[in-house]
Amino acid sequence: xxxxxxxxxxxxxxxxxSIQLGGGPFGAVITLVGKIISESGNRVVPLKDxxxxxxxxxxxxxxxxxxxxxxxxxxxxxxCEPCPMCLGxxxxxxxxxxxxxxDRHDAAKAGFNDNDIYSEICLDPSExxxxxxxxxxxxxxxxxxxxxxxxxxxxx
Amino acid sequence: xxxxxxxxxxxxxxxxxSIQLGGGPFGAVITLVGKIISESGNRVVPLKDxxxxxxxxxxxxxxxxxxxxxxxxxxxxxxCEPCPMCLGxxxxxxxxxxxxxxDRHDAAKAGFNDNDIYSEICLDPSExxxxxxxxxxxxxxxxxxxxxxxxxxxxx
Numbered sequence: 310x311x312x313x314x315x316x317x318x319x320x321x322x323x324x325x326x327s328i329q330l331g332g333g334p335f336g337a338v339i340t341l342v343g344k345i346i347s348e349s350g351n352r353v354v355p356l357k358d359x360x361x362x363x364x365x366x367x368x369x370x371x372x373x374x375x376x377x378x379x380x381x382x383x384x385x386x387x388x389c390e391p392c393p394m395c396l397g398x399x400x401x402x403x404x405x406x407x408x409x410x411x412d413r414h415d416a417a418k419a420g421f422n423d424n425d426i427y428s429e430i431c432l433d434p435s436e437x438x439x440x441x442x443x444x445x446x447x448x449x450x451x452x453x454x455x456x457x458x459x460x461x462x463x464x465x
Numbered sequence: 466x467x468x469x470x471x472x473x474x475x476x477x478x479x480x481x482x483s484i485q486l487g488g489g490p491f492g493a494v495i496t497l498v499g500k501i502i503s504e505s506g507n508r509v510v511p512l513k514d515x516x517x518x519x520x521x522x523x524x525x526x527x528x529x530x531x532x533x534x535x536x537x538x539x540x541x542x543x544x545c546e547p548c549p550m551c552l553g554x555x556x557x558x559x560x561x562x563x564x565x566x567x568d569r570h571d572a573a574k575a576g577f578n579d580n581d582i583y584s585e586i587c588l589d590p591s592e593x594x595x596x597x598x599x600x601x602x603x604x605x606x607x608x609x610x611x612x613x614x615x616x617x618x619x620x621x
Binding site: 318321324331353359360368372373376388393395396401403406408411415423429434441443445446448451459 | 469473476477480484487490509515516517521524525528529532533534536538544545548550551552554555556558559561564566567568575576578582585586587595597598600602604605608609611618620621
């Protein structure tokens with residue numbers, strides 16, 4: 310039995326179901342030691358939440374179920390290559406393996422901006438379409454000093 | 466009155482408060498026509514949610530309050546340059562202006578991986594530390610065809 314294929318097909322099924330539910334055509338599954346611990350379709354429009362991508366919702370559910378922000382033993386299966394937001398979330402979660410079917414170019418052909426956002430994120434802030442304006446204030450430095458001096462802190 | 470400075474100082478105050486609440490040293494504020502509509506500190510550890518960065522939580526709250534995933538009229542103030550996850554969320558939300566105090570290099574000195582994640586995301590998937598394995602399956606193509614053929618869909 311090809312478990313990777315089985316879990317990836319489940320992610321694709323969720324992508325298809327997501328369309329019926331008013332979401333975008335994306336689905337994701339997270340497994341731990343060969344068992345599904347969370348899954349979701351895209352819910353941006355139904356939840357009116359721009360962050361409600363399938364991978365983000367699956368990561369949040371997995372973290373809730375496991376009782377930790379650290380998902381480093383998990384595998385993520387996604388119907389499509391994760392966008393930069395979801396990929397950032399994957400790095401923060403500690404997930405080390407991603408299996409996916411479609412890629413950012415397939416998503417672009419279906420009208421999604423993943424590829425453009427990858428291009429923007431890799432530019433210097435001054436070259437992006439979004440305005441980035443830095444204002445240095447001393448209090449911001451003080452916050453990091455306070456953090457560095459804090460004992461027994463839980464890092465992530 | 467320098468409103469940009471006022472809102473940025475509020476974001477930095479939230480970053481400082483966040484440390485007291487067991488979160489990371491980050492804060493964010495979102496405004497619409499010169500008024501704060503949402504704000505948050507970092508809540509990764511207290512909420513046990515790797516996606517609970519200040520910007521993500523502020524975006525989710527702003528979208529909830531405005532009743533739409535589209536925050537294109539809003540400005541985001543952040544105590545620190547947003548990480549790639551949050552920057553991706555900013556692009557998806559339609560926010561067009563970001564004002565921030567510290568940057569990814571200051572965050573790195575305080576022990577946060579933002580800069581490393583920027584580097585990873587800009588690499589080809591095959592060159593990253595995380596394993597990316599693509600499995601092409603026909604059903605994934607069918608999902609995008611179904612999406613493209615759907616009439617009256619709400620895109621985002």
